[in-house]
Amino acid sequence: MMYHTNKYVFKVMLAVGTLLVSTALYSQDQDSIRYIPLSEVTLTAKKESRLSLLRFYKSGNLNTTEEILARMPNISLVRRGSYGQEALLRGMGGGQVHVLIDGMRVFGACTDKMDPPTIYIEPSNLKSIQSATATQDLTFGSTIGGVLNMKTLEPIPGEKEKFSGQWNAAYQSASQAFQTGGNIQYSAPRDALQFSGVYRKHHDYKDGNGKTVNHTGYEKWNASLGYQHQSKNGHTLQIQGLLDEGRDIGYAALHMDVGYASAKMISASYGINNHHGIGSQLKLKAYYNQVNHEMDDTKRPDVPMHMDMPGESRVSGFYTEWQSGSHTSSPLDLRMEWYRHNSSASMTMYSPGAADMYMLTLPDNRRDVMNLNARKTWTMDTSNQLIVSASGDYSVYALLSEMGKQQWTVFGHDGETQHRYAFSFNAAWWHHYNSLWSTRLTLGRGERMATPQELYGYYLFYIGNPELRNESSWNAEALVRYKNKRLQFNAQVFLNRLSQYVYGKPVADLSVMTPGAQGVKQWQNISDAWMTGAEGTVVFSFVKNLMLLHTSRYLYGWRENFTPLPQVAPYKSFTSVRYSRKLWNLQLENEWAAAQTHIDPEMGEDATDSFILFHLRGQIQLPVNRKSLALTLAIENLLNNYYHEHLDWGNIPRPGRNVTLGVNVTF
Amino acid sequence: MKSLYSIIAMFAFLPLFMACSKDDTPAPDPLLGLTKEGTVAGARVEIWSKTALFAGYNELTVAVYDSANPAKRIEESHIQFMPVMTMNMNGMTYQHSAPIENPAENAVKGVFPGAIIFQMASMGGSWKLKLHLHNHLNNREGELEWPITVAQPEQAMVKTLVATDNSKLIIAWRQKSTCKVGINDFELACYKMQDMMSFPAVTDFTCAITPEMPSMNHGSPNNVDPLHNGNGHYLGKVNFTMTGDWRIHIQLKKNGTDIAAPFYFDTLVK
Numbered sequence: 001m002m003y004h005t006n007k008y009v010f011k012v013m014l015a016v017g018t019l020l021v022s023t024a025l026y027s028q029d030q031d032s033i034r035y036i037p038l039s040e041v042t043l044t045a046k047k048e049s050r051l052s053l054l055r056f057y058k059s060g061n062l063n064t065t066e067e068i069l070a071r072m073p074n075i076s077l078v079r080r081g082s083y084g085q086e087a088l089l090r091g092m093g094g095g096q097v098h099v100l101i102d103g104m105r106v107f108g109a110c111t112d113k114m115d116p117p118t119i120y121i122e123p124s125n126l127k128s129i130q131s132a133t134a135t136q137d138l139t140f141g142s143t144i145g146g147v148l149n150m151k152t153l154e155p156i157p158g159e160k161e162k163f164s165g166q167w168n169a170a171y172q173s174a175s176q177a178f179q180t181g182g183n184i185q186y187s188a189p190r191d192a193l194q195f196s197g198v199y200r201k202h203h204d205y206k207d208g209n210g211k212t213v214n215h216t217g218y219e220k221w222n223a224s225l226g227y228q229h230q231s232k233n234g235h236t237l238q239i240q241g242l243l244d245e246g247r248d249i250g251y252a253a254l255h256m257d258v259g260y261a262s263a264k265m266i267s268a269s270y271g272i273n274n275h276h277g278i279g280s281q282l283k284l285k286a287y288y289n290q291v292n293h294e295m296d297d298t299k300r301p302d303v304p305m306h307m308d309m310p311g312e313s314r315v316s317g318f319y320t321e322w323q324s325g326s327h328t329s330s331p332l333d334l335r336m337e338w339y340r341h342n343s344s345a346s347m348t349m350y351s352p353g354a355a356d357m358y359m360l361t362l363p364d365n366r367r368d369v370m371n372l373n374a375r376k377t378w379t380m381d382t383s384n385q386l387i388v389s390a391s392g393d394y395s396v397y398a399l400l401s402e403m404g405k406q407q408w409t410v411f412g413h414d415g416e417t418q419h420r421y422a423f424s425f426n427a428a429w430w431h432h433y434n435s436l437w438s439t440r441l442t443l444g445r446g447e448r449m450a451t452p453q454e455l456y457g458y459y460l461f462y463i464g465n466p467e468l469r470n471e472s473s474w475n476a477e478a479l480v481r482y483k484n485k486r487l488q489f490n491a492q493v494f495l496n497r498l499s500q501y502v503y504g505k506p507v508a509d510l511s512v513m514t515p516g517a518q519g520v521k522q523w524q525n526i527s528d529a530w531m532t533g534a535e536g537t538v539v540f541s542f543v544k545n546l547m548l549l550h551t552s553r554y555l556y557g558w559r560e561n562f563t564p565l566p567q568v569a570p571y572k573s574f575t576s577v578r579y580s581r582k583l584w585n586l587q588l589e590n591e592w593a594a595a596q597t598h599i600d601p602e603m604g605e606d607a608t609d610s611f612i613l614f615h616l617r618g619q620i621q622l623p624v625n626r627k628s629l630a631l632t633l634a635i636e637n638l639l640n641n642y643y644h645e646h647l648d649w650g651n652i653p654r655p656g657r658n659v660t661l662g663v664n665v666t667f
Numbered sequence: 668m669k670s671l672y673s674i675i676a677m678f679a680f681l682p683l684f685m686a687c688s689k690d691d692t693p694a695p696d697p698l699l700g701l702t703k704e705g706t707v708a709g710a711r712v713e714i715w716s717k718t719a720l721f722a723g724y725n726e727l728t729v730a731v732y733d734s735a736n737p738a739k740r741i742e743e744s745h746i747q748f749m750p751v752m753t754m755n756m757n758g759m760t761y762q763h764s765a766p767i768e769n770p771a772e773n774a775v776k777g778v779f780p781g782a783i784i785f786q787m788a789s790m791g792g793s794w795k796l797k798l799h800l801h802n803h804l805n806n807r808e809g810e811l812e813w814p815i816t817v818a819q820p821e822q823a824m825v826k827t828l829v830a831t832d833n834s835k836l837i838i839a840w841r842q843k844s845t846c847k848v849g850i851n852d853f854e855l856a857c858y859k860m861q862d863m864m865s866f867p868a869v870t871d872f873t874c875a876i877t878p879e880m881p882s883m884n885h886g887s888p889n890n891v892d893p894l895h896n897g898n899g900h901y902l903g904k905v906n907f908t909m910t911g912d913w914r915i916h917i918q919l920k921k922n923g924t925d926i927a928a929p930f931y932f933d934t935l936v937k
Contacts, residue, residue: 305882305883347909349883349909349911351882351883351911351912354881354882354911354912355910355911355912355935356910356911357880357882357883357909357910357911357912358909358910358911359848359908359909359910403848403849405849406847406848406849406850407848407849407908408849409849409850409906410849410850410887410888410889410906410907410908411888411889412889458908459908509888510888511884511885511886511887511888512885513883513885513908513909515883
């Protein structure tokens with residue numbers, strides 16, 4: 001009665017909205033309560049429901065990927081510059097979370113995490129963002145923090161319209177920014193081609209006191225091209241390429257900016273749908289990507305010493321996925337993956353009158369990773385479903401550079417090749433009490449291997465630890481969901497115990513190697529750490545045209561002696577009220593963050609004040625010749641508050657009142 | 668392609684590696700850097716030095732051949748170095764010698780390795796090198812003498828200190844190979860100036876080292892203070908975390924108390 005498993009695969013593909021809000025988005029689809037391992041925010045939809053929450057995430061037509069991530073209920077962002085923020089999933093990031101683009105591994109090239117891979121993808125070529133916390137989704141290998149997978153737009157053959165697409169442009173007042181972008185698709189019966197591009201130019205923005213915050217501007221462009229061929233018997237071939245380039249990205253909290261950040265990605269995949277007529281699917285994909293990153297201090301007035309800091313990351317990978325499909329009530333999914341990650345970073349310092357100083361901040365190294373994982377779903381009866389998944393991972397780390405090995409002799413390491421293993425499993429039990437109430441209980445054990453930075457990083461704030469052990473976790477989560485035609489809500493509470501918690505411990509007797517650094521930290525496995533928290537979402541339609549949405553999240557983390565964990569965002573809520581008519585809509589938003597005093601001073605954290613923001617957004621649709629022209633107006637930080645968030649580095653103030661004017665053409 | 672490049676690069680740089688490669692026991696034929704030669708006591712004497720003579724710890728190799736039979740190498744003889752510096756100051760002439768390490772009586776792999784620690788370059792006066800040979804083959808003795816030029820290296824490799832007891836100390840950094848990033852052997856040779864002509868080795872010091880990058884004001888971790896290892900030589904380890912100009916601060920101690928003011932050696936790490 002409540003769900004039909006034979007729709008399972010397609011529902012996953014179609015799922016719109018996060019796990020929390022997915023039912024809200026398809027409120028008319030009473031049959032769609034089922035386990036979706038990933039929370040998913042769909043960003044591009046042909047037909048948007050007027051009450052769609054899509055615009056809640058994609059609040060403007062030219063949002064950055066980060067702006068969308070910031071609104072996802074389980075994500076908080078570490079802000080080092082006005083661009084290039086790192087997503088934390090329930091307080092976990094870095095090597096604790098798999099960040100992927102279309103299932104491909106992409107790693108930032110900066111040793112100091114200035115370029116999380118999310119900056120190399122743009123909403124204009126994004127179809128959806130999937131997130132899964134803890135061990136809920138082991139599809140991409142062992143993890144303790146979860147998965148963030150950004151799915152790009154696919155060209156779709158056989159569409160009604162031969163040419164379709166959209167174009168938009170916007171101006172933002174706070175940073176006098178201009179941005180434009182769009183995508184266009186050509187769709188033939190069996191073939192389709194798609195191109196998307198975006199360009200953004202932001203100047204330094206003004207904060208809530210009307211003062212210009214220096215070194216916050218940036219410029220970037222992104223372009224992608226995709227081709228898909230579909231054969232009559234359900235075979236598909238897809239080739240995609242993406243280029244992204246950012247220049248002069250300001251990092252106000254640092255002594256230097258990013259001069260250049262670029263990514264190149266190419267992939268080819270082959271898929272067989274409905275294999276043997278039993279609904280099974282097979283997909284093979286091979287890919288390569290390269291990221292280059294360079295810091296730049298030439299635009300700063302008082303540079304104690306000029307430095308060059310280039311970094312590079314290259315990944316080649318291959319994976320194959322098999323899903324047993326709809327012929328069975330207990331489907332099985334299998335995935336096997338191999339990838340090779342080469343990374344390196346160096347630093348050259350130029351001291352007048354002295355020899356140039358050169359150091360490998362991340363000695364050239366290679367990591368080969370293999371993982372194999374499986375997920376099995378058992379549908380016991382109409383009200384009970386059990387999903388069990390497991391992943392086994394194997395990794396080989398090798399230092400390639402002779403100088404890198406020599407550097408490590410300072411710490412008594414010979415840079416020998418390392419072999420590491422990790423294993424994770426997860427079990428989730430759905431129970432549907434009646435047509436309104438459901439619960440899900442999850443228990444998982446996760447493990448993750450160290451990143452090359454954590455093993456081999458050399459000075460530059462952090463020093464690696466070749467003897468770092470795997471970080472592991474036990475996590476439990478309970479979810480309650482209620483849904484009727486007017487009101488839906490989700491609430492989840494979780495508890496996560498991390499063992500061999502990896503912590504950047506300040507080492508007092510190590511001296512800093514870079515001007516401006518305050519100290520050197522070394523990655524160490526310290527005692528256990530605990531994280532607990534809750535998230536909730538409420539969607540309520542008062543009357544036909546008025547909808548309220550509220551999300552709340554709270555996270556609390558501690559280690560031994562109840563010392564607070566670092567990088568824990570305070571309680572935060574978004575509340576949004578939307579009134580929509582056929583051709584226009586208006587949305588008032590409230591964003592509230594509590595103060596954070598639960599801080600880790602050893603990590604250099606300080607307390608952060610609470611703030612309340614209001615945003616106003618509106619859109620008018622002008623149907624022109626069966627195409628659509630939309631004008632959008634957004635006023636963010638309506639009251640021009642002066643504030644910063646807890647995870648913002650250097651307490652750099654956020655933008656003040658920001659008026660965005662946009663135009664959007666859909667054809 | 669990549670491997671092709673690296674092979675080409677390897678061949679291109681091969682001569683470099685060969686030139687730099689460290690060989691602790693120099694082969695006499697061909698020897699690098701024939702510095703001086705002469706005939707005395709029925710023997711032809713050759714002095715070899717890999718580097719031109721400089722103010723600092725100079726490793727010298729003496730090869731001795733039978734002058735009657737030039738192909739025959741004499742492997743047992745008594746060799747004594749006697750470097751002499753002559754200086755003119757205010758119309759007075761002074762002479763002094765330098766710390767030496769005479770070769771052992773028996774040749775090592777056919778040659779006689781020894782060392783002279785020139786505490787100063789030829790700038791202030793003129794160096795002469797005398798060599799006394801006792802040829803054990805024919806039991807004849809004799810002395811050779813050469814004028815020599817001792818260059819001042821770019822970075823000082825020897826320091827003269829005044830100890831707390833007013834004695835003069837000569838401390839040389841015996842650098843066996845160019846400093847590189849990572850862990851490096853660090854060897855000091857310490858001598859006391861007993862009089863103008865004798866410089867016995869000091870064997871009862873301890874020594875604390877602190878590397879520093881003067882332009883950065885930072886150091887490096889996990890250095891190993893040199894410990895006495897015989898004949899006034901002190902062996903330790905020094906770490907460099909990056910290329911560039913480094914300074915190694917040294918504090919000499921005797922029985923736990925400072926014996927002289929701290930001093931340093933500068934070096935370029937490549």
